[in-house]
Amino acid sequence: METLLLGPNARPLSPPAFDREPDPQASGSRAFIEANTLAVDLQELRHQHTIPVFVKDNEPLISQADFIDVTQEAMQEVFRGEQILLPQVRVSHPIKGRIPEAKHKPATQLEDWERTLYYERMMFCVEVPTLFDTIEGNRLTLQVGGVKAYNLDNLYHRKGAAEHFKLFVGFQNTVCTNLCVRTDGYRSDVRVSSLEQLRVAVYNLLQTYDQHRHLTQLQQLGNYALTEAQFALLIGRCRLYQFLPAAEKKNIPPLLYGDQQLAAVCRDYYRDQSFCRDKERQINLWRLYNLFTGANKSTYIDQFLDRTLNALEFAGHVQESVGGGPTSWYLT
Structure with a gap:
């Protein structure tokens, strides 16, 4: 059984013995969620999608791209020296709009630069392939990610109102891209009002997650x-x-x-x-x-x-x- 575990004080379930693999760029090669989602890359999310604002003061909410960025920063600190891949991002429920100058145009005649777009719901996963285990011949690699769904936020407040996020850390079965998450690796309703608070929430989750116990639970099944x-x-x-x-x-x-x-x-x-x-x-x-x-x-x-x-x-x-x-x- 191959095993690598997290954190400076973690002890492997058995002595690790493997060769590190070449550095791929993106997390996963197949979708971890299907349903009605679309794949987008982080650059598209950052540069081509508009950001909702709080109605009362027109100040922006924390963007989905910034959420991914602070998660990656926390991962770099906690998993220092490990291989961390680029995020895999899935989005759904598009919110479409147009610039004022195009308000009289039929939708079929709109130019790309006249359209605005953001997706109400976004989920992402970031893979750490050098932290893994094998169960019944299935290779499991560590995954960190989260969900940002703007429909959970009250946009009729001012900047500083709590925004909602979901965070998780667990493993992905590389045979089928199924995600494995247990209670201590999931925060279903993280409420923050700043990027710094969000960064702390991600860091605390990664520090308190007991990967050894999680793997043992999965193996016993x-x-x-x-x-x-x-x-x-x-x-x-x-x-x-x-x-x-x-x-x-x-x-x-x-x-x-x-x-x-x-x-x-x-x-x-x-x-x-x-x-x-x-x-x-x-x-x-x-x-x-x-x-x-x-x-x-x-x-x-x-x-x-x-x-x-x-x-x-x-x-x-x-x-x-x-x-x-x-x-x-x-x-x-």
Whole structure:
């Protein structure tokens, strides 16, 4: 097993022995999220997209490009000496406009320089390929990133009002580009009013994230498996969960996946080349977890990280039940 871990005091799970790879430029070669997103590069984000402002004083919000920049700065400090790639950026929900001089033109006749554009939602990942581990033959590399969604901000305030960000650090399975995130590597509602506060929030997350514990949790999933009958029962219960009365849901671990994602899990149980059932028609929980994170790539940006985290928590709940703990409602 190959392992490199983070931080000056981290101790590897086993002695690292590998050759460092050539320095590629961009993080990942395939999309970590699909849904309705588009790929853009950082230069386009910085120079071609307008920035929303606070209505009362016309002062700009923190731009998506600046968010990426401060994240990279914090990474350079925390992961000093490691290889850090360029960010992979995905955007959705375009907000289009035009300059005043073109206000009477039909949309089909607008020149490029007469159009304005920014995307309401943006998510990015930055890969650190020299920090990695291997689980069941799948190489996992460290990823840091975040979400900036302007629809979460109140634009009718003055500059200084809290702005909302989501931050994460975890691993990406390079076999399928699925993201693996656990609780201590995710901040779902970071509220700041300046770039400096945002930089501190990123730095604190990177410092407190326990990558050793995260990797151990992921490795243990491979030690537990479901039979085909158990898998069928689990999926049936997952579908029922969505329609349970609210009072009954309170006593059941939540599941954030809907019918579309569950259908993808069922399909890939038979068809996925990397994570389908084995010859005995069983599926271990590492594979099941990756079926859920793979199905999550059809989720929109605003829900993506919450479902990513929920996949690990759900797999952990199933593991506890299969391993002799309290019986899970999903398996009864």
